[in-house]
Amino acid sequence: MTGNDLDQLIQLFAKLPGLGPRSARRAVLALIKRRETLMAPLIRALQNTAERVKPCGACGNLDTQDPCAICRDPERDRSIICVVEGLGDLWALERSGACRGLYHVLGGTLSALDGVGPDELNIASLLARADPKEGVAEVILGLSATVDGQTTAHYVTERLMGRDIVISRFAHGVPIGGELDYLDDGTLTAALKARRPM
Amino acid sequence: MTGNDLDQLIQLFAKLPGLGPRSARRAVLALIKRRETLMAPLIRALQNTAERVKPCGACGNLDTQDPCAICRDPERDRSIICVVEGLGDLWALERSGACRGLYHVLGGTLSALDGVGPDELNIASLLARADPKEGVAEVILGLSATVDGQTTAHYVTERLMGRDIVISRFAHGVPIGGELDYLDDGTLTAALKARRPM
Numbered sequence: 566m567t568g569n570d571l572d573q574l575i576q577l578f579a580k581l582p583g584l585g586p587r588s589a590r591r592a593v594l595a596l597i598k599r600r601e602t603l604m605a606p607l608i609r610a611l612q613n614t615a616e617r618v619k620p621c622g623a624c625g626n627l628d629t630q631d632p633c634a635i636c637r638d639p640e641r642d643r644s645i646i647c648v649v650e651g652l653g654d655l656w657a658l659e660r661s662g663a664c665r666g667l668y669h670v671l672g673g674t675l676s677a678l679d680g681v682g683p684d685e686l687n688i689a690s691l692l693a694r695a696d697p698k699e700g701v702a703e704v705i706l707g708l709s710a711t712v713d714g715q716t717t718a719h720y721v722t723e724r725l726m727g728r729d730i731v732i733s734r735f736a737h738g739v740p741i742g743g744e745l746d747y748l749d750d751g752t753l754t755a756a757l758k759a760r761r762p763m
Numbered sequence: 764m765t766g767n768d769l770d771q772l773i774q775l776f777a778k779l780p781g782l783g784p785r786s787a788r789r790a791v792l793a794l795i796k797r798r799e800t801l802m803a804p805l806i807r808a809l810q811n812t813a814e815r816v817k818p819c820g821a822c823g824n825l826d827t828q829d830p831c832a833i834c835r836d837p838e839r840d841r842s843i844i845c846v847v848e849g850l851g852d853l854w855a856l857e858r859s860g861a862c863r864g865l866y867h868v869l870g871g872t873l874s875a876l877d878g879v880g881p882d883e884l885n886i887a888s889l890l891a892r893a894d895p896k897e898g899v900a901e902v903i904l905g906l907s908a909t910v911d912g913q914t915t916a917h918y919v920t921e922r923l924m925g926r927d928i929v930i931s932r933f934a935h936g937v938p939i940g941g942e943l944d945y946l947d948d949g950t951l952t953a954a955l956k957a958r959r960p961m
Contacts, residue, residue, distance in 0.1 A: 569827075570808065570811045570812055570815060570816060570827050571812060571816060571825065571826075573804075573808050573811075574805075574808040574809065574811075574812050577801065577804055577805045577808050578805070580793075580801055581789075581790040581793055581794070581801075582786070582789045582790060582793050583782070583786040583789055583790065584781070584782075584786075584790070588780070588781040588782075590851065590854060591779075591780045591781055591851070592779040592780060592781065592782070593812075594849075594850060594851055595778075595779055595780050596779070596809075596812075597812070597816070597825060597850070600813060603775065603778055603779075604809065604812075604813050605813065606771075606775055607772075607775045607776070607809065608806065608809045608810055608813060610768065610771050610772040610775050611772065611794075611802065611805065611806045611809070612806055613768045613771075613772075614768055614769060614772050614791075614794075614795070614802075615798060615802050615803065615806060617768060618768060618769060618795065627769065627795060628769075629767075629768050651792075652792055652795070653788065653789070653792055656788060
């Protein structure tokens, strides 16, 4: 239908999550219409990312510098390490501004089905970092409340056991703005059990 | 939150149609995870498009060669020119395989509100091409059934008047798979008026 180059570009865009062939075509049309203001900067930003962004040696976050901006930040509370599954979770927590400590990106969760064992995740580096002598006082497990997430949380807890470190996990409960009517039984039970005085 | 380079990349992705900040983040995460298989080819394809794709001098279609693949194709019926608003419409018609003639991309529609006059569109080149002496027998106006689209259709019809050329437009009617109950009055009236024997 169109030039092969355009077709190829559309097919690549269609591989991105949330984009299908139709939205990929729209995206490519928008890029062609705005060559100077959108396409050229996008090419530069992609090249920059491809060349310069690498994982932080300490926490696994991605940045152009190693250690990353969060690990370098002197304002951060170095006694707290928040363990997350992936970069997306780290970004979500940073957007919320809720975590003032450091992070540790596992790069996934343990999964018997997918054949992901402890060696496939950044667990060894977490065990090396989580040292009370280095001033670490708390490890917060910010993992998904799924089977794999909780398996991983239990595994990490077990491995950290015996160290002079508080190990905590995120609370379960009713999401802000959530209607009870639409919540599952597990969440409701957890929310009721963990009730707090007004 | 993240390195400035990543932030910038996410913001650029979020400017594409159909993508917001959230889906832009997901797209960037997917690109970082698949640097070699997705990010590198995407950069190359974008560069290729930015450098090599240009409008066809005859019809306005985009291709790496001028004239474009459609204008060069010897199988095409050169007596028919299908006039469309933009590249997206041309792609849609090509996907359907319904048009065996050539195209002419206007680059928009006349619009008093947006200050688009005949000089802003590729109308002069259409008038030059639509020449019975060159073998052109029919101009099909494949323009949207909107006020601006129909204004443009009428304008082009007027300008081509007097030449020995059939000027036609797409039929209005019930879309294939469409339910009558959900159609607007205008479409129903048009479909009833243009009824055909079974």
